[in-house]
Every structure is written in structure tokens, then in C-alpha cells.
Amino acid sequence: MASMHPPPDLRPARLNALGEFAASIAHEVKQPLAAVKLNAEACLALLAQDPPRVDEARAALRVLTEASVAAGDMVRSLHAMARRAEPEHTPFLIDDAVREALRLMRAELRRHDIALSEHYGLEGIQLCGDRVQLMQALMNLVRNAIEARPRRLTLRTALAGGAARISVADDGAGVPAALAERIYEPLFSTKPDGTGMGLAICRGIAEAHGGRLWHSREAGDTAFHLSFKEHTLWTPSRS
Ligand SMILES: Nc1ncnc2c1ncn2[C@@H]1O[C@H](COP(=O)(O)OP(=O)(O)O)[C@@H](O)[C@H]1O
Numbered sequence: 001m002a003s004m005h006p007p008p009d010l011r012p013a014r015l016n017a018l019g020e021f022a023a024s025i026a027h028e029v030k031q032p033l034a035a036v037k038l039n040a041e042a043c044l045a046l047l048a049q050d051p052p053r054v055d056e057a058r059a060a061l062r063v064l065t066e067a068s069v070a071a072g073d074m075v076r077s078l079h080a081m082a083r084r085a086e087p088e089h090t091p092f093l094i095d096d097a098v099r100e101a102l103r104l105m106r107a108e109l110r111r112h113d114i115a116l117s118e119h120y121g122l123e124g125i126q127l128c129g130d131r132v133q134l135m136q137a138l139m140n141l142v143r144n145a146i147e148a149r150p151r152r153l154t155l156r157t158a159l160a161g162g163a164a165r166i167s168v169a170d171d172g173a174g175v176p177a178a179l180a181e182r183i184y185e186p187l188f189s190t191k192p193d194g195t196g197m198g199l200a201i202c203r204g205i206a207e208a209h210g211g212r213l214w215h216s217r218e219a220g221d222t223a224f225h226l227s228f229k230e231h232t233l234w235t236p237s238r239s
């Protein structure tokens with residue numbers, strides 16, 4: 001007779017999905033939490049000066065607040081992805097979301113002495129999608145770039161062939177050609193403490209928006225690109 005209470009689903013695929021979910025939460029929340037810590041430390045140091053640098057401390061606290069809100073949003077958004085809920089599709093300005101994601105990473109870039117140059121070319125262009133997920137994808141790419149130990153990082157947004165493209169380029173270690181596709185596999189990492197979830201999550205986010213994630217070698221830099229096709233974009237001023 002069939003049991004009324006089936007045993008919990010412990011097939012390997014299910015365990016993997018749970019393991020990946022746990023790994024991805026750990027991975028995602030690490031970034032905004034690092035921003036909370038760095039900005040809290042900066043704030044204490046600024047207030048300890050004589051006279052205390054109150055305005056800068058206030059600015060650090062503002063970033064800290066944004067970072068803690070982002071941590072909460074990311075847990076919620078990962079949970080929604082795990083439940084396979086449809087991502088929230090609301091139009092938002094791409095460049096604004098990119099700027100905010102970078103703001104959360106700025107203290108960490110500074111701490112590693114990495115020069116950042118930003119070039120924005122999507123003014124007024126909106127993506128119909130999930131803003132939190134896009135920020136999450138970008139923060140992953142920036143974190144990977146930082147971990148490749150570069151001296152400089154270049155962020156560029158542009159329209160290319162009708163698609164909106166966001167590129168993060170670094171002059172760090174580079175991706176060995178032999179690993180070009182493997183790096184996108186869940187749990188694949190070349191780092192001793194890596195979770196290997198960053199790029200898998202980024203690609204998932206890109207695809208959930210009908211977009212793509214890939215990397216290339218450009219003038220000695222390693223560049224990761226997110227691109228979103230025209231039909232997911234929205235330019236209110238032109239419609
Ligand atoms: N900007 C980059 N430069 C060089 N290698 C990279 C870069 N981004 C990702 N990689 C490679 O891709 C692998 C997978 O990245 P990811 O999925 O984010 O996992 P993790 O960062 O935990 O290792 C990394 O371990 C690294 O080998």
C-alpha cells in the first residue's frame with residue numbers, strides 16, 4: 001500500500017538543489033555584508049578623528065543602510081528564484097541600478113586599491129525586469145573581478161546592435177581558455193574558498209530576462225558582458 005506520507009525527497013538532484021541554494025545565499029549575502037562592515041569601520045574611524053568628520057561618516061552610514069537593505073532584498077530574491085517564482089518584471093533605469101550596485105562595492109574597491117572608471121551610455125533606457133537581480137548579477141561580476149587581483153576595473157554600459165550591454169572589465173589574472181565554459185557551471189571554482197555559484201547565478205539571471213552572459217578578452221582585459229535584447233528594453237521618451 002502506498003504511504004500517505006511520502007518520505008522527504010532526498011534524491012541527489014534535490015540535495016544538489018538545496019546545497020546550491022545554501023551556497024548561493026552564503027555567496028550573495030557576503031557581498032552586501034562586506035559593504036556593511038567596511039562602511040561601519042570607516043564611520044567609526046571618521047568619528048574618532050579630531051574634529052570628527054561627521055559629513056563623511058553620515059555618507060558612510062547611508063551606504064551601510066543601502067547595503068543592509070540590499071542584503072535583505074537578495075535573500076528574498078534568491079528565495080523567489082528557488083521557488084521558481086517568476087522574477088518581478090517592472091521597468092527600471094539600467095544605468096541607475098548599475099550605479100547603485102557599484103556604490104555598494106566602492107569601499108571594497110578602495111580597500112584593494114583598485115581604480116574604477118565608469119562609462120554610462122544607456123541614459124533613459126529601462127529594462128523590464130527585476131532590479132534586485134540585475135544588481136546582484138553585477139555585484140557578482142565586480143566581486144569576481146576584485147578576486148582576480150586587478151589594478152583597475154572598467155564598467156561600461158552601452159547600446160550594441162539594439163541590445164543593452166553592461167560590461168565589467170579587469171586587468172587581473174584572466175580566465176584560462178581551457179576553463180572558458182566550465183566557469184559557468186554551478187559549484188565550479190578555482191578559489192580555495194569559492195562557492196562557484198557567482199557566474200551560474202549571473203547566467204541564470206541573464207537568461208530569466210531573455211539576456212546573455214559571456215566573457216571576452218579585450219585589450220589585455222578580461223571582460224564579462226551582460227546583454228539584454230531590444231524587446232526587453234523600454235525607452236519612455238521614444239514610445
Ligand atoms: N574576472 C575574472 N577573472 C578571472 N577569472 C574569473 C573571473 N570571474 C570568474 N572567474 C573564474 O570563474 C570561476 C567561477 O566564478 P564564480 O562562479 O563566481 O565562483 P567563485 O567566484 O566562487 O569561484 C572562478 O573561480 C574563476 O576561476
Ligand SMILES: [Mg+2]
Binds near residue numbers: 144
Ligand atoms: Mg564569484
